[in-house]
Amino acid sequence: MAQISFKLREVPRIPLEIEKLNPVNVVKVGESKLGDLEVYEGNRVKKSSDFFDISGTLAEEAGSQTVIIENSCNVLRRIGYEMMGGRMIVEGDSGSQTGCYMKKGEIIIKGNTGSYAGLEIKGGKITIEGNAGEFLGGSYWGSRTGMTGGEIIVNGDAGNETGSWLKGGNIQIKGTAGDFLGFHSASKKSYIITNAAGLRSGGQMTSGNIVILDPDYQPLPSFIKKENVTNVVVDEKEIVKGEFVRYTGDHAERKKAIGNLYIKV
């Protein structure tokens, strides 16, 4: 796959916003203009060549283009923000707002990521090999619509309010999620699977599926215990194997709530 690499020369003194360094833009501007792509240093518009060494080859079209951010750190914000296609690999940590509003494509973060990763994404896939910050795959503060599609996978832990106001798409956390996982979700066909979670998972959800692989997990009192199930099936697909107890909720939000909370036996 054709790869363009942006290698950060030194850790910037204030956060940079580098949403313009993405596969679609890279293919659009062409090799000679890569250094001119805009990078925001606070409220100043700078060039990518001011901070990065650029190398690599361009693809014919964005869908086949990979962009690598080398020496990445948590001071680089908005990596893959509003991404429309192609692939991004972050070698290191990424700062906040990684992959927000993403429509298509793939982002792989080889380290940790800051808050608001995958906020309100519409599609695409985000893989975080380290830990995620707060509001992973969530909604903008005040907004009543979070993710509407796409996939997010975290190998490590996630912070509080992951998957808030979930309307579509799926989230998998292989470590521990924080408090308020899937808070206010309303999406029958979506699921959130986590190895363990903090308090109040599924709070105020009206539909959706949350799976917690920790048998000691205590659900909210507004969730009603139903039957035991073998293997969790969502939208006619088996998403995880095992024995689970199914709860419905959140009945404090709506009497006839149809959210499912599965806790491993």
Next chain:
Amino acid sequence: MSKVIIENGYVIDPTNGIDCQIMDLFMEGGRIVEGFKDEESSSARVIDAKGKLVMPGGFDIHTHIAGANLTAARCMMPQDSRLGRKKGQHFLRAETGITLPNAFAIGQRYAEMGYTFAVQPGMSGLQARETHAELNDIPFVDKVTQTYCDKNWFLLNYLRENSFDRAKDYLAWLLSVSKSTAPKIVNPGGTEAWGFGKNVMTIDEEVPHFDVSPREIISWMARLTEALNLSHSIHLHLNGLGIPGNYTTALDTFKSLESIKKSSNVTRPQVCHITHLQFNSFAGETWKDFSSGTEPLAKYLNSHDHLTVDIGNVIFGNAVTLTADGPVEFYLAKLSGMKWSNNDVEVENGSGVVPIVYRRKSRANAIQWACGIELYLMIEDPWKVMITTDHPNGGVFTDYPEIMAYLVSKAYRDNLAAKCHKHLEKASILSSLDREYTLYELAIISRAACAKVYGFEDRGHLGVGAVADVAVYDFNPETDDPSKNPGKMKKAFRYAESVVKDGNVIIEDRKFKSGYQGKLFWVNRPYDGIEKEIKPLFKDYYSINFDNYPIPESCIVNPAPLSSYGKEI
């Protein structure tokens, strides 16, 4: 001072009976003048309005653009501020927000629409400082504000004791020190009862502690207003807002005002201006049989001349309700499940904020939408009707052209009605109404009538001596038919071709040409002795010092005191 000529346009000036007449307008020193001598014309700035409409600047008689409620709403809806963003440049400041535009966006978007005057409908005396600080930041439009009076403990006490002269003095003092123009009344008695967790359901139900009824409060405030010769009347948000069957409360209130005698020293036609009547025009008893109750209201207004109304339309989409009607906001929060904030201001006021979404497929919202339009179509005299959305309660002010489209084109509104909840047809009478407004009538309800109702003799029209607030719209009344092309009319009225404010060209060819800061009008009424009486009470009841309560003119940008006859002093 600079001269401006707007030539060759189709002038619509209802106050002076001019309907699409091709004429030239001459402006000098911020006013419309008869003409220039030939030798002077060459130094004038000329705007060619050939094939376009020329109207007085728009006048929004009820729009929440500043104050504590807006601050609370903005805190509750941070997601709105990521929309509508526009960078600042030259003399234009940065804009954010759609449902809750920031102060700069408010002024700039009103200017874009050719609006030159806005009425901030209510603030409490204690929060006047915050309101004025925000109004200062709104560019272009002239502004006034109004002070809440119906929950004011001083006024309620004077009413209970029947001390008319002392109440009159107090009201003069209150309007002067809060730098406002008229008393605002909101669910009279209801929000005071809300302090005790209650509300008032009829206009004869008594308010706890003060033992006065809404009927008595309204009458009292109206009589005080006439006694003070205020250029605007009381501005009334009716009891029972938003509840099925509330049209009967509206009718009771209308009738109760028949006995008020208007001052002979004012030019306005009304003794009371009813605001956002749409929210009080419902029939039915529960949300299941909720339906339109506009017919009896229109019938009454058609046969009585002591009231004027603005409609407060609902527009489908995002909105936020923010009113001083504390109990209604609580009720709405319970009904909708949306966020809610409640505010109590010591001695003076209460309020609430609930963000809301109006949906076509919601039975109640669709009927509200229809009621708003029915009122315009059934009230025969357009001079009694004014266009508002009670921004941002029913919708955003930048959507006024959408309402205008409903009024000028039956096809346009019927088309949207067909996409609404299926019960709309039976629960409203909208589909049976064929009336289509003319451009002349639109000019009345969006500018001419509003200025008159607010008591201004030199605004809302283009006669010689009028303030040179003029808007040019790219719509040709000879070749364009609003009924057949409401979309074109909408665009034309959303972005005025040219706008002149106080004789300054601020927009030309749809581009801003200069910045401008309008005036803040306030009523300067003499008062005598009342301060001695209320100062000690301040110590007992308020948490601020008496001396910090009045807003000095130095805190206001371009303050303009008004005499009681609506004229600048």
